[in-house]
Structures are given as structure tokens and as C-alpha cells.
Amino acid sequence: MKLKFETQKITYKDSFTLYSGREIQSCEVAFETYGQLNKEKSNGILICHALTGDQFCSGINPLTKKKGWWDILIGPGKIIDTNIFFVICSNVLGGCMGSTGPSTVDPKTGKQYGLNFPVITISDMVKLQVKLINSLGIKKLFAVIGGSMGGMQTLEWASRFEKKVNAVIPIASSYRHSAQxxxxxxxxxxxxxxxxxxxxxxxxxxxxxxxxxxxxxxxxxxxxxxxxxxxxxxxxxxxxxxxxxxxxxxxxxxxxxxxxxxxxxxxxxxxxxxxxxxxKAMDYFDLSFRKGGLTNAFKNNDLSFCFFSFTSDWLFPTSETKTIIKSLNTSNAKVSFVEVKSDKGHDAFLLDEPEFHEILGGFIEGQIIKQGI
Amino acid sequence: MKKNLRKDLILISELINSNEKVLDIGCGNGNLLSHLMKIKKVECRGIELSQTGVNECVKKGLSVIQGDANFDLKDYPDRSFTTAILSQTIQAMIYPDNVIENLIRIAERAIISFPNFAYWKIRRDFFFSGLMPKNIALPYEWYDTPNIHLCSIKDFTNFCEKKGIKINEFLYLNEEGEKLNDFMNNIRAYQAIFCVSKK
The missing domain is CATH 1.10.1740.110 (Rna Polymerase Sigma Factor; Chain: A)
Structure with missing residues (x-):
């Protein structure tokens, strides 16, 4: 796919098998990195973007010429400090900012996929992220952080790739998409x-x-x-x-x-x-639907979680987060949870919410001491 | 760290063994938990109602959930912890009996501390002034107090007997936070710490 902007890309030649069983040939992932990976490769933070987000979470987005969607949090000296961390953010599978999606040319036909593109899931998106992290030589991430659909991805990481990450921060998210x-x-x-x-x-x-x-x-x-x-x-x-x-x-x-x-x-x-x-991928997401329910999704989990919800968020209300926490109480996971008072609704996670930023910073600081980077 | 810790909390921390798994209900700013984590290598969890409290705890690197002990304890499975701590909070619970029974269900033992409402100065002040008693542990006016279920040491021990709850250890403290002997404890003690479990 020809892009109107510069971004990093990796193409995987082997076929990429989806949750549905269908396969994608020459799957591409477009991503951006900020900061430097340390010698031990222990300072990697993966940022997962929401439905309409992209890999440009910090700095200036070359397409819109506006600040990256989480520039308020990510950058040198910021809460997610790129002087300390190596921040990775990739465009999701199915996206339109360089990763393989319906607007990509199908190598079989030489035409753009359109509706011939296979239906994907959150789990497929995460699978591609795991490939990327492996390609970058990172065995274990310092943290996976994401809001909304990004939060779903963090939970998928916690559920299926718990050995590849230390801390998981799901924000304004849920273990499933509700009927509404x-x-x-x-x-x-x-x-x-x-x-x-x-x-x-x-x-x-x-x-x-x-x-x-x-x-x-x-x-x-x-x-x-x-x-x-x-x-x-x-x-x-x-x-x-x-x-x-x-x-x-x-x-x-x-x-x-x-x-x-x-x-x-x-x-x-x-x-x-x-x-x-x-x-559609978001609608399909439901960790409780899998064998053994939600409790089993996080079984024998030694991760550190920090959940955030916002009082006025009616798309992903606090009650959804509390349901996950109930399940996590039965596993060994270390869970922190804060409901931030805000009247800005679901979007609060993208906005200037000092309380949210302060607590997130505190949790990350605690993890820096714990993980010793 | 230790010198900043309330005296009753120091005594509670002395009851905890190293490598335990502890749940502190109403953990406030997390001072007790971070003390336990540093000194005793205890695996800690906390529940705190106030957002400022939770914020302080998370900043300290503690695993703390914003929640209400009145309603959220039922979500914990049996025996998830070795010790559950409820310090200076039982008197503010809506259903103290329910909370205590949950504590000894989710943990092998519960450490519960509370201000003794039968302390002689409280009796004296109430007798002479005819007003609802106030002191450092109970600083509120009758109309704005969160302490809706105050009890005396005798009330608590009677409760344990009635409910078949075993009292393993007890400590009685004076106003300075020093340990007292058992003599006339329900009059002399300003605060009490009980360690209880299922029979």
C-alpha cells in the first residue's frame, strides 16, 4: 500500500492465520517507536490504540499535522517518559494507516481487498503485535497500555501472553462489548x-x-x-x-x-x-465467552494490573471494570483500580485529566522500582 | 517509615509474620501496607473507599482497589489471604457483623482494631456533659459522624461468643498507644486490637 506519510513497517512472509481460521499472506504491520530500547531490552512499553487511532501516539501526526492522539501522556519528560522508555505503537490489523487491512492490495488478485478481507478479531490484532514485539527482540514488555479498544487489547495480552508482559494498564475498557x-x-x-x-x-x-x-x-x-x-x-x-x-x-x-x-x-x-x-472486531470481543469464563481467562496470573474507569463514561462504565476485578480477585494477580471523577465521558482517557495522569504516573514509578529499570 | 506509622498500626504490623498474604480493608493512604511490604516482605492487597486514599496507595506501588467493604468483600473467594486487617473501620460499617464474617471467610484470621466506647473518659464525659462523646479517635459531631456502629470491648467479645468466633489474641491500648494489661480492660482501654478466626 502506498502511503502519504513515512512510517516504519515490517512484512511477515509466512501466512498469518486468523482466529476465524482464514489466512492472510504477507501481513504487514506499520508502527512507530519513541525513545531507545535499553541493553536489557526491559524498557519496552506497547501502546494500543483505540478504534480510530493510529501508530502516531506522540509527536506530530504526519497525516493530520496535529499532535499525536496521546501526546499529552507520551514524550520526553512526560508521564510515559520516552527518555526512560522505548514506546512502541502499531497500527492495528485491519487499520488504514499502513498495517494490512481492507484497503491493502491482495497479493492474490492485485486489487485492494475490500470486503474480501477476512473478518478479524481483537485476538488477531494482538497476535500481530506479538509478532512485532518478537521482531524487535523484546522478550518481555515493561507494560502494555491502552484505552477503549486499546484496553481490550491489553486484556487480551494479559489473558494469552501473560509471560510476555509485566504490567497491564486497561483504561476505560471492558472484557466484552455490551449489547448497547x-x-x-x-x-x-x-x-x-x-x-x-x-x-x-x-x-x-x-x-x-x-x-x-x-x-x-x-x-x-x-x-x-x-x-x-x-x-x-x-x-x-x-x-x-x-x-x-x-x-x-x-x-x-x-x-x-x-x-x-x-x-x-x-x-x-x-x-x-x-x-x-x-x-466488528470490537463487537466480537468477549473474554468471558471463552472456556472457563472470565475467571479462567486470567488464571494463575502474576501480572500487575492498573485499571482506570471514568465516572461519566457510559460506553464502558465502571461496572464493566468491576466485573473483571471480581474475576482477578480469584487469581493471584496484583490489581489496582481507580474510578476517576470526570464529566467528560469515555473520551476522558484522551484528555487532560490531572488525577488520571498523576495516578498512572505513580503506578509506572512503582513498576520502575519493582522491575528495576 | 516506622516512626510515621500510627502506634496501633505498628502493633498490628507486629502481629503479621513475614511472607503472609494480607488484605487491608480501608487501607487509607497505604502506610501500613507499604510498611508491611518493606519490613516483612508481605504480599499486600488493599481496598479503600476514598479516591485520594487509592491515589496515594497506587503512587506507592501498592495493589489497591477502590471499593466499599460493606459490599465488595463478598466477591473475594474463601481463604484468599492469610490475614485480613480492619483497623479503626468496623465502627463505620453498615453491617459490621456481615463484614466480620466475610473477613474470617476470605482470610485465615482477621485483625480488627477499634476505639473502645466504654473507655472511662467517654463514660465520664457522657455522664457529666450529657453530650455525645468526642475525642481524638472519635472527633465527629453526632450528625456528621461516619461512626454509626460504635462498640465497647465487652460488646465485641460478646459478639464473638454469640457468633462462635474464636479470639486468638487481643491487645488493649491506652491513649498513648501503649499496651495495657487485662485488668478492667473495658474501662481502662482507649483502643483494642483483636485477632479472630473461625472456630
Missing amino acids: NIAFHEIGRQAIMADTNWKSGNYYGSKQKPKRGLAVARMIAHITYLSESALQRKFGRNLQNSKNFSFNFITDFQIESYLKYQGSSFVERFDSNSYLYIT
Whole structure:
């Protein structure tokens, strides 16, 4: 795939077998690293991005020219200090920022996969991350950190690759996608598929992309990332341009304008088919569904966990995190959990939340002493 | 570290053996747990209701969950710990009986400390002033106190007898945190520490 920006890449020549049993040939992973790997290779931190995130978690994103999505936390002298740590962040399998996904050219056909791309799972995404970590020569990561879908990946690491990581930090996440979450995703997918430009996923060659469908999907999802009180505080019933109602269907309210902006800026950087595949992967995620349930998922686990949830997050509410903790209480895992007071909803994990940052920093400091780096 | 630790907590820490697995319920800022972890190589877990407390603990590298002992203890399996500690907290529980029974279920033994409400100064103050007693351990007004289930040493020992709970060890302390002998303990003791288990 030809990219409009520079990023590191590794291609795996052997076939990559998915959870579904299907295979991908020449699977590629695009990633960024920040800081230096130490001699002992013990200071590696893997950052797992959320649904619409990418590998550019720190510094400037070369595509959007904006700050990386977690630049507030990651960088020299920051909470995740790249003077100390070697930070790795890869674009997920199924993504559209360089890792193999539906917009990648299928080596078999010479055309972009589109809907011929196999359906992937969170577990497949993590499997590719494990390959990457192995390629970088890291036997055991200092920590795996992620929010939302990134948090699901951290839990997958804890469940299946517990020997390859010391500390796991799931933030605003869950062990499964709830019925309500699946419902919102399905609306988003239907919006994309209802766009006539989507053409059953075969739009890569045409000038017209399913931008309207994807924008609507983003607008719906964006509401779920906020909270009622944050929306009210930020926008209220304020009008966008005039003092009076327009009495037609142009943008009246500020909230309408805001959502439209969110939708239209998103479609410039994201692929509609990737959105379909990644949301599906999230919907399929359920650690409790596996044999032995949630308790078995973390059995004989000697990891250190630090969970965070946010009071106003209704997409991944605190109760979901508490369910995981109940299961972890029955294993030997070292678990810390904090519910951070915030009215910013699910998005709080990406924003300036001093309390969250302070505790995260404290946990990492404790781990530095424990792991001795 | 030790000199910053409350005297009753030092006495509790002396009851803990090295390499135990300890759960501190209402662990506050984690001073006792970090002391135990450093001095006795104890494997520690904590539950704390207040966010500031949890923050302090996590910053110290402790494994602490934000939770409420009134409701969250039932989620722990039997015998997950060697010792469960409940220091100066039992009087603030909604269901102290339930909490105590959970403690000796999830741990082999429970160490419970509380202010003795039958301490002679409390009796004296109540007798002469006719007002709800206050002291350093019980500093609140009647209307804003979290201490809704205060008890005396006698209340506690009667409770243990009634519920068939075995008292393995006990310590009675004066206001300075010094150990007292058993003589008229329910009048002389300002605080008590009990180590209990299932019969």
C-alpha cells in the first residue's frame, strides 16, 4: 500500500492465520517507536490504540499535522517518559494507516481487498503485535497500555501472553462489548453501507468515496464518547450563526455544527471498510465467552494490573471494570483500580485529566522500582 | 517509615509474620501496607473507599482497589489471604457483623482494631456533659459522624461468643498507644486490637 506519510513497517512472509481460521499472506504491520530500547531490552512499553487511532501516539501526526492522539501522556519528560522508555505503537490489523487491512492490495488478485478481507478479531490484532514485539527482540514488555479498544487489547495480552508482559494498564475498557455498544456500532456500519458510494466495499478505484456514510457513523459514535453533562456544558442550546432559528434544515445549533465537523474531518483520514472491520472486531470481543469464563481467562496470573474507569463514561462504565476485578480477585494477580471523577465521558482517557495522569504516573514509578529499570 | 506509622498500626504490623498474604480493608493512604511490604516482605492487597486514599496507595506501588467493604468483600473467594486487617473501620460499617464474617471467610484470621466506647473518659464525659462523646479517635459531631456502629470491648467479645468466633489474641491500648494489661480492660482501654478466626 502506498502511503502519504513515512512510517516504519515490517512484512511477515509466512501466512498469518486468523482466529476465524482464514489466512492472510504477507501481513504487514506499520508502527512507530519513541525513545531507545535499553541493553536489557526491559524498557519496552506497547501502546494500543483505540478504534480510530493510529501508530502516531506522540509527536506530530504526519497525516493530520496535529499532535499525536496521546501526546499529552507520551514524550520526553512526560508521564510515559520516552527518555526512560522505548514506546512502541502499531497500527492495528485491519487499520488504514499502513498495517494490512481492507484497503491493502491482495497479493492474490492485485486489487485492494475490500470486503474480501477476512473478518478479524481483537485476538488477531494482538497476535500481530506479538509478532512485532518478537521482531524487535523484546522478550518481555515493561507494560502494555491502552484505552477503549486499546484496553481490550491489553486484556487480551494479559489473558494469552501473560509471560510476555509485566504490567497491564486497561483504561476505560471492558472484557466484552455490551449489547448497547454493539447496537451503536451496527448503526454506524449501516450508515456506511447505506451510502451509495460504498458499492459493497468496492470504492477504492472510484473518485467518490462513501464519505457521507462514514461521517454519520463517526457522528453517532462521537456522541457515545461524550457525556450528557459535557455536551450541555460545552454547547447547551447555543445557536451557531444567528440569534434566531433559521426555520429550515441548515445548521442551527452549535452541537450540530460540532458533530458535522467531527464527521467531515474524520473521513479525510479514515477508510470506511476499515471502520466496518474494526468495529466488528470490537463487537466480537468477549473474554468471558471463552472456556472457563472470565475467571479462567486470567488464571494463575502474576501480572500487575492498573485499571482506570471514568465516572461519566457510559460506553464502558465502571461496572464493566468491576466485573473483571471480581474475576482477578480469584487469581493471584496484583490489581489496582481507580474510578476517576470526570464529566467528560469515555473520551476522558484522551484528555487532560490531572488525577488520571498523576495516578498512572505513580503506578509506572512503582513498576520502575519493582522491575528495576 | 516506622516512626510515621500510627502506634496501633505498628502493633498490628507486629502481629503479621513475614511472607503472609494480607488484605487491608480501608487501607487509607497505604502506610501500613507499604510498611508491611518493606519490613516483612508481605504480599499486600488493599481496598479503600476514598479516591485520594487509592491515589496515594497506587503512587506507592501498592495493589489497591477502590471499593466499599460493606459490599465488595463478598466477591473475594474463601481463604484468599492469610490475614485480613480492619483497623479503626468496623465502627463505620453498615453491617459490621456481615463484614466480620466475610473477613474470617476470605482470610485465615482477621485483625480488627477499634476505639473502645466504654473507655472511662467517654463514660465520664457522657455522664457529666450529657453530650455525645468526642475525642481524638472519635472527633465527629453526632450528625456528621461516619461512626454509626460504635462498640465497647465487652460488646465485641460478646459478639464473638454469640457468633462462635474464636479470639486468638487481643491487645488493649491506652491513649498513648501503649499496651495495657487485662485488668478492667473495658474501662481502662482507649483502643483494642483483636485477632479472630473461625472456630
